[in-house]
Amino acid sequence: MNIRLILLSYFFLSQTQAFAQTTLSGRVLDEKNHPLPGVNVFVKGSFDGSSTDVAGAFQFETTESGLQILVFSMLGFESQELKIELVGRTINLPAVSLREEFNELNTVTISAGSMEASDEKKSVILRPLDIVTTPSANGDIIGAFQTLPGTSTVGNDGRLFVRGGDASEVGIYIDGLKVANSYGTTAANVPTRNRFNPNLFKGTFFSTGGYSAEYGQALSSALAMNTKDVAVRSQVDLSVLSVGAGYSHTLANDNRSISLSGNILDLTPYQALVKQNFDWERAPHGWDLELAAQSKLKKGGILKVLARTESGGMELWQAMPGISGKGVLVNLKNNYSYAQTNWRKAYENGWTLFAGASYSHNRDQVSYDSMEIDRANDLTHLKFTAVKDFSGRISAKSGVEFFIHSYAEKLVRSALSRSFDEQEGYLFTEWDWYLSRKLVLRGGLRAGHSKLADQSWADPRASFAYQVSENGTLSLAAGRFHQLPVDNFRVLNPNLQNSQANHLILNYLLQTDGITFRAETFYKSYDELALLEGNPQSPSLLKNGGSGYAKGFDVFFRDRQSIKNTDYWITYSFVDSKRSYNQYETQVQPDFAPKHNFSVVIKHFVPSLKSQIGASFSFNDGYTYTDPNFSGEMNSKTRSYQNLSLSWSYLPKPNLIIHGAVTNVLGSENIFGYNYTVAPDESGSYASLPIKQSAPRFIVIGVFLTLSKDKNANMLNNL
Amino acid sequence: MKKLSTTLALAFAFIFSAFCADPAYENAMKKQVTAMKTIQTLEESQAVTNAFLRMAEAKPEEWLPLYYAAYLQTTAVFRFEVDKDQYLDQAMTLVEKAEKISVDNSEITAMKGYVVMGKISLDPASRGQSLSPQAMQLFGKAISLDRENPRALMLMSQMEQGMAQFFGSGPEKACGLARNAIALYSKEEAKVSDDYLLPTWGKAQAEQVANACN
Numbered sequence: 001m002n003i004r005l006i007l008l009s010y011f012f013l014s015q016t017q018a019f020a021q022t023t024l025s026g027r028v029l030d031e032k033n034h035p036l037p038g039v040n041v042f043v044k045g046s047f048d049g050s051s052t053d054v055a056g057a058f059q060f061e062t063t064e065s066g067l068q069i070l071v072f073s074m075l076g077f078e079s080q081e082l083k084i085e086l087v088g089r090t091i092n093l094p095a096v097s098l099r100e101e102f103n104e105l106n107t108v109t110i111s112a113g114s115m116e117a118s119d120e121k122k123s124v125i126l127r128p129l130d131i132v133t134t135p136s137a138n139g140d141i142i143g144a145f146q147t148l149p150g151t152s153t154v155g156n157d158g159r160l161f162v163r164g165g166d167a168s169e170v171g172i173y174i175d176g177l178k179v180a181n182s183y184g185t186t187a188a189n190v191p192t193r194n195r196f197n198p199n200l201f202k203g204t205f206f207s208t209g210g211y212s213a214e215y216g217q218a219l220s221s222a223l224a225m226n227t228k229d230v231a232v233r234s235q236v237d238l239s240v241l242s243v244g245a246g247y248s249h250t251l252a253n254d255n256r257s258i259s260l261s262g263n264i265l266d267l268t269p270y271q272a273l274v275k276q277n278f279d280w281e282r283a284p285h286g287w288d289l290e291l292a293a294q295s296k297l298k299k300g301g302i303l304k305v306l307a308r309t310e311s312g313g314m315e316l317w318q319a320m321p322g323i324s325g326k327g328v329l330v331n332l333k334n335n336y337s338y339a340q341t342n343w344r345k346a347y348e349n350g351w352t353l354f355a356g357a358s359y360s361h362n363r364d365q366v367s368y369d370s371m372e373i374d375r376a377n378d379l380t381h382l383k384f385t386a387v388k389d390f391s392g393r394i395s396a397k398s399g400v401e402f403f404i405h406s407y408a409e410k411l412v413r414s415a416l417s418r419s420f421d422e423q424e425g426y427l428f429t430e431w432d433w434y435l436s437r438k439l440v441l442r443g444g445l446r447a448g449h450s451k452l453a454d455q456s457w458a459d460p461r462a463s464f465a466y467q468v469s470e471n472g473t474l475s476l477a478a479g480r481f482h483q484l485p486v487d488n489f490r491v492l493n494p495n496l497q498n499s500q501a502n503h504l505i506l507n508y509l510l511q512t513d514g515i516t517f518r519a520e521t522f523y524k525s526y527d528e529l530a531l532l533e534g535n536p537q538s539p540s541l542l543k544n545g546g547s548g549y550a551k552g553f554d555v556f557f558r559d560r561q562s563i564k565n566t567d568y569w570i571t572y573s574f575v576d577s578k579r580s581y582n583q584y585e586t587q588v589q590p591d592f593a594p595k596h597n598f599s600v601v602i603k604h605f606v607p608s609l610k611s612q613i614g615a616s617f618s619f620n621d622g623y624t625y626t627d628p629n630f631s632g633e634m635n636s637k638t639r640s641y642q643n644l645s646l647s648w649s650y651l652p653k654p655n656l657i658i659h660g661a662v663t664n665v666l667g668s669e670n671i672f673g674y675n676y677t678v679a680p681d682e683s684g685s686y687a688s689l690p691i692k693q694s695a696p697r698f699i700v701i702g703v704f705l706t707l708s709k710d711k712n713a714n715m716l717n718n719l
Numbered sequence: 720m721k722k723l724s725t726t727l728a729l730a731f732a733f734i735f736s737a738f739c740a741d742p743a744y745e746n747a748m749k750k751q752v753t754a755m756k757t758i759q760t761l762e763e764s765q766a767v768t769n770a771f772l773r774m775a776e777a778k779p780e781e782w783l784p785l786y787y788a789a790y791l792q793t794t795a796v797f798r799f800e801v802d803k804d805q806y807l808d809q810a811m812t813l814v815e816k817a818e819k820i821s822v823d824n825s826e827i828t829a830m831k832g833y834v835v836m837g838k839i840s841l842d843p844a845s846r847g848q849s850l851s852p853q854a855m856q857l858f859g860k861a862i863s864l865d866r867e868n869p870r871a872l873m874l875m876s877q878m879e880q881g882m883a884q885f886f887g888s889g890p891e892k893a894c895g896l897a898r899n900a901i902a903l904y905s906k907e908e909a910k911v912s913d914d915y916l917l918p919t920w921g922k923a924q925a926e927q928v929a930n931a932c933n
Contacts, residue, residue, distance in 0.1 A: 037762065040769035042776070047747045049773045051766040073772075075809050076802075105805055127845045202849065232856045560844070567844075654882065 164577025210477030286312025301345030514561025548579020
């Protein structure tokens with residue numbers, strides 16, 4: 001007979017024979033050998049057990065016998081199991097020590113370069129709600145981020161400019177999948193907006209540098225927006241604004257939701273009432289349709305679909321210096337579609353898998369005087385990632401990505417055309433290692449290959465964070481970043497190679513329940529930027545070789561507790577940036593990188609008026625430009641930029657919001673640069689025209705109504 | 720053949736155990752349900768929670784021990800100095816486990832809403848917008864699953880009261896719900912005996928809402 005069988009039969013017999021109780025006692029300690037009270041100690045599969053007292057001691061009796069498993073478990077600690085033979089007498093166990101469990105809530109996070117807008121975390125820089133309630137933003141995601149440290153407001157452009165980088169250096173993602181042409185196509189000096197509605201997203205992650213190996217093809221910044229999960233109820237949302245109207249219908253049950261929405265926009269009636277600086281033939285107009293669906297899957301996991309299609313256009317006269325009359329007529333038509341789907345599932349064994357695909361299509365038809373240009377851009381992004389959590393102390397994220405990209409542009413009248421087809425592949429891996437709850441190290445590597453540029457590269461990234469006090473964290477991030485030049489440059493010279501940047505960031509973050517203070521200093525170097533002859537609109541002789549740097553610091557302070565019903569934040573960013581790029585042969589301060597940037601946002605809730613009143617103020621010290629009447633590049637600077645915006649949101653009922661906002665209340669005559677004649681006049685001087693705002697101010701009034709048609713509508717209709 | 724008979728015997732034993740009350744379990748539950756009513760300190764709360772967790776572990780087919788453990792974790796957040804988010808996250812994990820055992824259970828659904836409400840209370844200004852509809856939807860669902868569940872009504876009345884305060888609207892809705900809840904509590908009290916293990920808590924909270932109405 002096998003010895004195991006003998007033992008087994010012995011235990012089986014002993015179990016039936018022994019009636020005697022066993023008394024178990026012992027102590028439970030934490031890793032530092034301090035007593036641990038409240039630990040649940042019990043015989044597995046029975047009701048017998050007890051909790052440890054203040055001294056970490058426990059004692060209980062059990063009628064179980066034979067070989068049993070003793071479990072020690074406690075919230076926030078890793079459970080332990082101990083095999084024990086219960087023989088009907090007192091057993092005094094040696095001390096057991098439990099290891100603290102590391103989770104997102106009790107460990108330090110790396111905050112260098114990153115800012116998060118989320119409802120789930122207790123203290124964040126920005127909340128999703130702030131995006132719709134920041135007066136200067138007018139409901140544009142990008143407008144809200146322009147009040148955060150590290151950004152510059154370029155009022156005649158509207159896109160996001162981060163730390164001396166141009167707008168193309170910001171990579172925009174939805175659920176981890178790239179969005180191409182995420183800004184509306186616009187004419188020169190008419191500011192644009194992000195196409196996507198902020199209400200689609202439950203949270204946003206904004207990085208001003210040193211970001212994760214998950215993201216690439218962005219020299220300055222990654223903006224990752226995460227869509228909402230399954231909607232909780234069916235509802236209808238209606239909006240009527242001074243510039244358009246919208247309708248949205250959501251159907252939801254416990255596991256699934258789908259929402260369809262449509263908007264129309266036309267500034268014609270508005271422009272008839274409010275004086276404009278530009279001479280419009282046809283005011284900006286357009287429509288969009290959007291579908292978002294979410295489904296919880298039977299075996300766990302979630303599947304999401306997002307699709308959007310839109311069309312728009314505008315026509316206006318652009319004044320030219322030295323030419324009398326209206327100037328040049330510019331007509332613009334845009335068609336855009338974006339679709340993506342993604343699947344995510346967390347498995348009990350610590351793995352989380354993600355798979356997704358996105359497709360962006362953009363077509364612009366532009367006529368400039370007698371020239372007609374037709375541009376088309378298509379981008380497909382496929383991505384798969386796997387995250388493995390090893391015991392909460394080490395976690396790894398790895399992924400593979402593939403991009404298929406094509407771009408074509410043609411001159412309609414002369415039937416001349418040019419295009420390129422590109423394929424890019426990426427592999428990345430990133431490891432987080434928690435040495436303690438207060439210290440985390442992160443290392444990552446991202447490798448890529450471009451077929452068109454025939455180039456392979458690898459970018460190492462590293463960061464660490466250390467919790468220096470109860471609420472304070474110090475973190476450091478460094479990394480290398482590659483990005484291929486913009487499409488209209490690559491189509492002229494497909495051999496253009498990646499531009500490259502190196503980031504070094506030091507961050508201090510102090511967060512308490514109501515106050516956030518953040519200070520960051522950075523250094524960024526640029527190499528192999530694209531250089532050209534002529535100007536970026538009609539470039540020639542494109543090559544790599546431009547270089548430069550950006551350095552500076554920024555501070556952010558947000559206070560939600562000192563003044564009752566009031567929430568405010570103050571931001572100051574200093575950027576010292578110089579680069580040789582585009583037509584600039586020497587290193588100059590780019591026109592999109594003002595040195596001093598300051599902004600304040602204040603929101604005050606007045607319960608008696610059922611209103612939230614908001615104000616935001618932005619300031620920078622002016623934009624550089626080249627005055628050909630003097631020698632040198634970027635030899636001049638405009639006067640300072642100022643914008644005070646006010647808003648009022650009135651909630652007469654919880655489902656009805658009346659919102660009004662005015663930007664540039666003071667009517668500051670902001671100037672973003674000057675256009676000069678190509679050749680000097682008889683007296684030898686170049687005539688100029690200032691680049692002004694499209695209108696002194698912008699006013700929007702809107703009514704937003706939510707109707708809930710839930711099964712429990714009688715109970716819920718007051719939401 | 721032998722295999723089949725063993726399987727049958729096992730299946731029978733399983734069905735038998737599932738339908739037949741387990742006196743050891745009932746006694747242990749009774750002891751803890753009683754102990755639960757006299758909790759004064761965090762240590763006591765933890766000891767009773769642990770006892771429920773032990774029963775949940777030993778009787779994986781029962782939802783009630785998980786429900787009570789979740790209830791104690793949630794009330795601890797309001798009564799004692801604890802890591803509130805961590806406690807509520809664990810309460811949610813327990814509720815989700817209970818949900819898998821007993822699908823479409825009004826009490827569990829209401830408890831889930833209670834946990835969400837706890838989450839909101841920690842940071843109403845920023846969590847309210849996204850979580851309030853979720854809590855209301857859960858209370859609404861709990862009511863439709865069992866129109867006699869006073870806790871679902873009571874919790875919804877608390878939620879209504881909070882929202883009325885925030886929006887500066889009248890308390891009528893909250894008051895009506897609280898009064899209906901009190902009526903249901905009285906009805907429930909008639910059923911309660913010494914052997915009653917199902918939830919009975921919450922009357923005092925309903926009265927608190929109702930008292931603010933006059």
